[in-house]
Amino acid sequence: MGLHGSPHDAPPAPWEGENGAAGMDDRTLLRHVIGTLDPRHADADVLADILLARFGSAGMVLSASPQELDAVTGMYPVLSPLIAVVREAALRLHRAYVRHGDALSGHRRIVDYLQAVMGHDSTEQFRVLFLDAAYRLVDDRVMGVGTVDQAPVYPREIMRHAMDLNARILILAHNHPSGDPMPSAADIQMTMHIEQIARVMGIRLHDHMVVGNGRSLSFRRAGLI
Structure with missing residues (x-):
């Protein structure tokens, strides 16, 4: 040696x-x-x-x-x-996982991505995952950024963007800076409103996910939609 x-x-x-x-x-x-x-x-x-x-x-x-x-x-x-x-x-690694193949089959990956991208933000943001008819993610867009506990949501803008992309399925998501993912009455009401508009336009709302500081809640799994 x-x-x-x-x-x-x-x-x-x-x-x-x-x-x-x-x-x-x-x-x-x-x-x-x-x-x-x-x-x-x-x-x-x-x-x-x-x-x-x-x-x-x-x-x-x-x-x-x-x-x-x-x-x-x-x-x-x-x-x-x-x-x-x-x-x-x-x-970017999370986005690659979410974009690969059938987005609806990767619930855990979507949650992990949302936690990484906005779960620790100190202000609330509202984003939408737009999927095509084959369940592939075609866009992930922030549609509203607000104060510490509120982000503006404009259903008309969401639907316009969905039509531009020919998206057929939506996943809504927002964060709770408090860390508590339980939805408010306003969250539930807004979700129902978007679901009604989407249904009229032939678009399916698959889920609304709330994340915050490592915790999450799925409207679909909680029986809210």
């Missing part, structure tokens, strides 16, 4: 264990993310603990907005934009 040893003698990377990165707990995963994004960071363990205390889980850290991350990582300005890049990569 030479002075530098054999590459086979090097200790295994943390993601090369029996279960790989999937076997890490959230703290370990965040510590390695921080160390990979900023190798010179001296307090990866401490920052991982701070991030978990603030956001609750590694998934919520990676889905947090740059402004929210800056409030925690302000003394380490390089981390926030780098975490944003990791988040965008994760979102």
